[in-house]
Amino acid sequence: MLYFKGFTIMIFLVVISFSCNTDKTQEADNSSTVSNLVSENLDQEFFACKSVDEVQGFLKKHPSLTKFYFADSSVDSTQLAQQLFSISQNPDFQSFRNQLDSLIGSRDETILKPLSKAFRQIRYYYPGFNVPKIQFMVTGFTGNDLYISDSLIIIGLDYFGGPAARYRPNVFDYQLRRYQKEYIVPSILFFESNQFNRINLGDQTMLADMIGYGKGYEFVKQIMPETPDSLIVGYSEENLGRTYNSQQQIWSYFIASKLLYEKSDLIKRKFIEERPFTSEIGAKIPGAIARWIGWRIVSRYVAENPEVTLPQLMEIDNAPRILQESGYKGQPDEEQ
Secondary structure, three states: OEEEOOOOOOOOOOOOOOOOOHHHOOOOOOOOOOOOOOEEEHHHHHHOOOOHHHHHHHHHHOHHHHHHHOOOOOOOHHHHHHHHHHHHHOHHHHHHHHHHHHHHOOHHHHHHHHHHHHHHHHHHHOOOOOOOEEEEEOOOOOOOOEEEOOOEEEEEHHHHEOOOOOOOOOOOHHHHOOOEHHHHHHHHHHHHHHHOOOOOOOOOOHHHHHHHHHHHHHHHHHHOOOOOOHHHHOOOHHHHHHHHHOHHHHHHHHHHOOOOOOOOHHHHHHHHOOOOOOOOOOOOOOOOHHHHHHHHHHHHHHHHOOOOOHHHHHHOOOHHHHHHHHOOOOOOHHHO
16 A cells, blocks of 8 residues: 655656657457446545544544554644644635636546546456445645545545645745646556566666656556656656657666666665756756656657567566667657
8 A cells, every 4th residue: 555745756748749649549348347346435425524523433434544544644633633723714714715626627527537538448457356435525725635545546536636726835946846746646546556667676776766666657648648758757848858858878877877777765765756947967858857868768669679568578477578678778759
């Protein structure tokens, strides 16, 4: 199970001509599969509470909220009901909640229908996939942005109002872009990919981490082929274009610095984790650049091995094999 506050994933633009394998990915015929998606608007039930005791009853009725969704909250569990009731009664927050309804729009159209379609696609490849229940919450950033497990997904809609929202989550400026409604579904799918993404835990190299992320991104792309690459990898359109055109320079740096088989966590974090930019390579190279290069390698592997199915790709835990068979050396797709 996964839950995160600060959106450390991913991950994610308008489709551009040089996107990774965009034109070659086809959507599978999943018309015979059923996702049976169940959703609950818990925020509406929460805001209907008229007292602290009713909020306490609400939390008791939905124990997963206290156990998981509010797990990282700074509010003491004994004071949680009181805190939540105070938030729900605040006129400014009530105004913010009404604004969110307008900004998010129809939850069915924006989130549930795309998720249902994506889950049908996963079922096509993995018939045993259990479709998780979806719950919506709005708590003034008291809970997590997303909580994801095999059986339950809780979406904190207050995090995803976008730049027009009256209140924004307390994260770095370069992370705020991803806190918009368009990122919700790709973000969920990236984390759903973890249960299918076979990893060699004995391989602690940078390359293994890169390929792990790359397979996750490719999973999202193949499950939702029309998804813009920006919504998967999390770069702005400008950064994505510049990075694509600079990949030969980036790859040369990785090779010259012998980063692919680096095992030092301190060094790996500089290229794997999110940062405003990768200063070691250049001020215009975005952070988490190793993740993106990993996706380029996987994308090239898929292009060079079209007979490999998505489940087969996700089962490969040999990162050097994927690199070798991809033929990737920093070149853009047009040179293939």
